[in-house]
Amino acid sequence: MDINDATQLLTNKLTRWGHELIRLLPNIVLAAVLLVLGFFIAKLIRRLAGRLIAKVSHNATLNNLFASFIYIVFIGITLFTVLSVLSLDKAVTSILAGAGILGLALAFAFQDIAANFMSGIFISFRKPIKVGDIVLIKGFMGKVAEVNLRDTVINTFTGPIVIIPNKDVFQNPIENFTRSNKRRFDLNIGVSYGDDLDKVKQVTLDAVKDIEDISKTQPTTLFFTSFGDSSINLSVRMWIESAELKIYKKVGSEAIMRIKKAYDENDIMIPYPIRTLDFGMKGGKTLQDMGLGAVLGNDEEEGSNNFQSHA
Structure with a gap:
């Protein structure tokens, strides 16, 4: 190929491109106008969406996220419209197919992140x-x-x-615990079988009624709950006008101190646990087998002699 053929080929190519450019010039101008107008409308819609979402959610991060998402959606619509005006339909199809495959791959790769993200959105709206x-x-x-x-x-x-x-x-x-701003403190106590239960109830309620942070609207209640091995068990339920742990612990500590003092002043006994040891049960050893029978026998004989001498 000589220089004349090359020049002719280049001239033909440029001429063809020039004709195509002139033919597509109106579409290019329209696409440019749509692109500028689309960006302007997308910014306007993002601003309006941010204001509307702010009335529903007070989470600034979530509000910005939704506003940005709406902005990106409108930018995407604008770009696809511009490509369609320029008769680049095949490019649009390829982009959509690639976006779908990429989205599917990302969904599998980051499913835990996506689950946490969507849960965060629901938490922001429901506000538990x-x-x-x-x-x-x-x-x-x-x-x-x-x-x-x-x-x-x-x-x-x-x-x-x-x-x-x-x-x-x-x-x-x-x-x-903050929603109601109240917490219930349950105090379990055991008293002796020999105590008057009506007296126990009255003394207990009188001991805790003046604690500072106890609710004045919900009265303190007392219930006898069970017959224990060595005590009759009761439960004192006090409502506290605060959800703070420090106040909750303070009320419990003060209640224990007051009840213990009131029981001592009124001769109400909190019994120690009582255990009975049976060495003669089936499968075990008797006292005689353990060598304790002789000791106990000697003690009984010595006690009997002492009794006779005193008589």
């Missing part, structure tokens, strides 16, 4: 817990320090910070 609540989740009790889209952070009362994935928070029972 919020920062500052005293909760018990999966055996961990403490104050909620942070609720984000992936996990929930709890400052436990024993010191450690526990990070629980939102999937576990969403799928497990949540004990929220």
Whole structure:
């Protein structure tokens, strides 16, 4: 191929491209206008969506996420519209197919992250817990320090910070002590069989009625629960006007001190456990076999002699 043929070929190519450019010029102008207009509308919709979502959810991270998601969706619609105007339908089809395959692969690879993420969204809308609540989740009790889209952070009362994935928070029972701002303290006590139970009940209730943080609207109750081995068992139930652990423990400690003092002043006995040892039971050894029979026999004989001498 000489220089003339090369020049002619290049000229033909440029001429053809020029004709195609002139033919597509209106579409290019329209695509540019749609692209600029689409970006402008997407920003406007993101702003409006952020305001609307803020009325439903007070989680700033979640609000920004939803607003950004809506913005990306409208940008995607704008880009696909522009490609269609430019007659690049095959490119649009290829992009959609690639996006579908990529989304499927990511869904399998990050399914745990996706589950925690969706659980965080549901938690943000349902609001079963919020920062500052005293909760018990999966055996961990403490104050909620942070609720984000992936996990929930709890400052436990024993010191450690526990990070629980939102999937576990969403799928497990949540004990929220702050919602009602009340906690019940149950104190189990045993009194002697020889004590007057009516007196025990009155003395016990009088001992705890003036504790500072006990509820004034929900009265303290006392129930006798069972006949124990060496005591009659009762349960005192006190409602506390706070969910704070420090107050809960303080009320319990003060109740124990007051009840013990009141029992001592009124001759009410909290008996020690009584155990009976039977050495002659079937399969065991008798006292005689253990050599204790002779000792006991000598003691009985000595006691009898002493009795006779005193007589």
